[in-house]
Amino acid sequence: MLVNINGEIKPLAEARISPLDRGYLYGDGIFETLRSYQGQIFKLAEHLDRLFASAKAVLLDIPWSKEELTAQIEATVEANGLTEQDAYIRISLSRGEAGIGIDPAVEVEPTLMVIAKELETPGPEFYEQGWKVTTVPTRRNHNETVNPRIKSCNFLNSILAKAEAKLVGADDGIMLNQQGFITEGTVSNLFLLKDKQLKTPPLSAGVLAGVTREVVIELAPSLGLTVKEENLTRYDFYTADEVFATVTSVEIIPIVEIDGRVIGEGTCGPVTAKILKGFPRPE
Template identity: 45%
Template sequence: MSERIVFFNGNWVLASQVRISPFDHGFLYGDGVFEGIRAYAGRVFKLEDHMARLYASAKTLMLTIPYTPEELSQKVLESVRINQLQDAYIRLVVSRGAGDLGLDPRSCPEPTVLILADQIQLYPETFYQNGLALASVSIRRPSGDVLNPAVKSLNYLNNILAKIEANLRGVPEVVLMNAQGYVVEGTGDNIFIVRENRVITPPSSAGILNGITRKVIMELALAEGYRVAEENFTLHDLYNADECFLTGTAAEVIPAVTCDGRPIGNGQVGPVTRRLMAVFQEFARSTGTPVEQGTSVA
């Protein structure tokens, strides 16, 4: 594989030539925002939605992005095109930029902007066919009054601590709960359960990131005739669900068949999950912003 070309502070350079300042507050303090974006068959999926979330996160952090959403969208498209990719995972990062060793963001006059397009496979194909084993963990999601989960920031330590626990438990993914004991999400994915053909996912108020794939799946499930609800649920509800699956930009839609050693449903990938996996792939590969033309078709 040839070395990737990345967009870095206004220039296209080889990935090995990128130099982040040791004084960058994104590196020092996790002060910044990011988006993970997918391209399918030469189309960037839900680009406008990703841009809206990026700029909303930046506004909350009072972080001024030195490009308009339209300009940055074109850079995202170009990152796929210049690396000659059809299917890609794009990481768009805006950090506070270089400053001093203090916390004050006012010491950082210019943000750092990085766009990297590459390929990703978060889980092996066998997990999509046979399902994941999940485990609940002791790590809790911070409440919204501590760190608003709607802000997709560079501070992912909570997720990483949960992933460490997943590794120690010998499972590929874990389930996090909030302080009230309700299931929230995985380390980097939203979670759904299915009960009697009802597709249920935790509400925003539970302390989740409003995932773009999550939103798409809710819309597709409604179009398929399923009842969709945003409701709090517990581990007890998860253990006794008919089906379970996770959604995310990198993971897409992936089934889970056990949790804490308990089979979910019959312990196999269920029909609702399989149907939603199929319609998502069809939808993702037929919509989006074409990389070549740069105009939206859906």
């Protein structure tokens, strides 16, 4: 793997970030995870828009334009020989190298890192079998602490939720907010189908504005579906006809069991399969 650090592309073994980088010391940074289809980066503009929105929210000045970041991403993909393959891409920006102390007002240059590697997409059985998930004790960050709409490098909230899910043998954890409403999975947005209507938690519940989430919302009308954003409880998900998660790297993940309750027939539902089939992949 070749890694891009501040515009210099080097082998992984030679790529270095300072021990005093605020991203390492404090999780003081932001990131985006993208994917490409045979060299075509999916929804790049939308991901960069969200990156810049996160930066503004955390008072991080990005010294590169969107066009310059696009060039850095494309150069990293090309350097890794991934122009004709599906690729996983991550772009990270920390506030940069500074002395010890949390004051963000120090004079510092942000650190840019771009990683690209081959994306091993799951086979048909993954989508047929789906995920068995559980609600976890760790709650989603409150909107007025670190707002979940910020794609922050401090990912401990989701890491703890993933660990709790794994402890009980689940594929992933579903996180509730402080009011007990469903928010999202550890790295995914959630949808349910009930009486031929798709429902998903609103952003105000403490949800990342997922790029793939938005793709499904835009796709739904062409498939004869309506989408409603509303606060949802565990009961709503337990009694749903179908449930699925959206994740950039694998698009749609059927959820077949929640907290021991089988959803629908316990396999990928027909509407979920319809959305997966209609997903707008680049040609």
